[in-house]
Amino acid sequence: MTIGLAHAELIAVLTAVTGNDPRVMTVRSGDALPSGPFELGHRTLQSGLREWVREQTAHPVGYLEQLYTFADRDRNNEILGGRTISISYLGLVREQPAPGGGRPGWHGWYEYFPWEDHRHGRPAVLDDIVERLNSWVAVDPVRRDQRRRRADFTFGLNDAAWNEDLVLQRYELLYEAGLVLEAGCTQQSNSGRPMFADHRRILATGMARLRAKIKYRPVVFELMPENFTLLQLQRTVEALAGLTLHKQNFRRLIEQQELVEETGATESETGGRPAKLFRFRRAILEERELAGTKLPLSRN
Amino acid sequence: MTIGLAHAELIAVLTAVTGNDPRVMTVRSGDALPSGPFELGHRTLQSGLREWVREQTAHPVGYLEQLYTFADRDRNNEILGGRTISISYLGLVREQPAPGGGRPGWHGWYEYFPWEDHRHGRPAVLDDIVERLNSWVAVDPVRRDQRRRRADFTFGLNDAAWNEDLVLQRYELLYEAGLVLEAGCTQQSNSGRPMFADHRRILATGMARLRAKIKYRPVVFELMPENFTLLQLQRTVEALAGLTLHKQNFRRLIEQQELVEETGATESETGGRPAKLFRFRRAILEERELAGTKLPLSRN
């Protein structure tokens, strides 16, 4: 009897932002995240993950960080004996054209989480969700107050402010309330596209991590091309945060932190006055690995 | 051939602060962290870890959060076949008297990391360490500049400020420079007490996480008794951060965030004017699970 033996699985939340659209790399036409077993031939967890992503999506991966390790009892249905442990990673890339013409597996974040995009105001799907949440709150006479506070807090209801970082908490609340398909509910519309097993939860974990991290670390630049305008940079951050930002303050913060430097060239495809092109000052990574990037999350 | 099979191990960094001394629970007289295999009988990773801690240390565990998952090739020396995956957790507790008179495995953080405690000024061991680091910097003519910047940044040398969060980066630098025993060096003094396998690295990961987290989440209270004075709270934070804080500003921040409420009683054992006793306002966890606790890290 081998105590402690388990199946180790690697899962990737690979993210890019293309045309102001935050996307995640998927397999099976958008139903699952790239994944595969951790094998003896893999040098490390990271390199194992890189191999699976290369094999399943043929997309190069740059920045990679560990997200979370899951081991749910109901994850090993199909597998004989042992348990399955899933080690998930967040990867940041620039979207590349698919090699060989195969369809690339990019899908928009907000296809899975339509209630998370507040760039054009509060999304309409929230009305429906809030109504169903209210029923869920009301149905339990004992925990009603607790449920009320939790719903208010996570979804920014009744004077609470919307907090873009609470992606995972919102998903988990919807799951508990039986409002997403993975929870075995029969409802269909407005709850976002489901995914295989717990992959949507893992995506939520990655989104939450990234939304939180862009505020104190210069990771956005992993998603940017070599040269970019400040507005492009802002639009990328906005796409991730699902919010619009104050333009002038955004520039002020980026520039005063010396995160970027002018290339000298300008971009005039933007419509109005041509914008200066910038590049990321890689030197900053050494100068202050941890000193952090603050992003002005002053709403518009 | 079972592809993807691995040994799953759970490791705990269990921390308490007793008498202004941050401590970690150990086994084997301080040589290792509590750990054990993830077994079929365990419902979840967390509950498996709780069982191992209970069995090996008999200490109750409250707050628990996942730290990191490791899988190094050199971790499975003794075990036949497969790899070992270590899933580490950070636990926060209040130190309890050992049941049955067995010696409890509490050891001070700074026994393992003597260079991390700056509460009484820059620790003397740093002189030695810096000298050896300088040799390490100088010995490589090619990467000298890079090494210089890295040493300066992580240890706060040459005008760089000491950043208490960089516990792991400092340990890793010392490891790479061959200045800790785990790296196979022969030196003895001033490099802190080593631990079994990579347990000291895992402890560093936990310390770094906790030092970072107390700044934006009210987790310190997990380490406090039910009622406490503001100075006791401050001393606990200082013990963790390895720094002294500005007393008046500390109070201002704690109070204006409404993290605590007066119990009505006072504590007069402190020497001077009796201090009001406070308790943590648990309600705040619901009110703003994520709104955060800011700690004034203005040095004294």
Add this chain to the structure above:
DNA sequence: CATTATATACTCATATTGAGTATAATAAGG
């Protein structure tokens, strides 16, 4: 009652942040 020690209140300069207004540089339409 002076001394010592801690607790708590209040002050003040500076930095950061949120939210604007004003001006500059381009393209397109008439």
Add this chain to the structure above:
DNA sequence: CCTTATTATACTCAATATGAGTATATAATG
């Protein structure tokens, strides 16, 4: 060429947060 639309960039200002003090309060001790 002039107006309008559109984007870029500079500058202002009030509110708040932060770092670093000073001042006062309440106890114990000798």
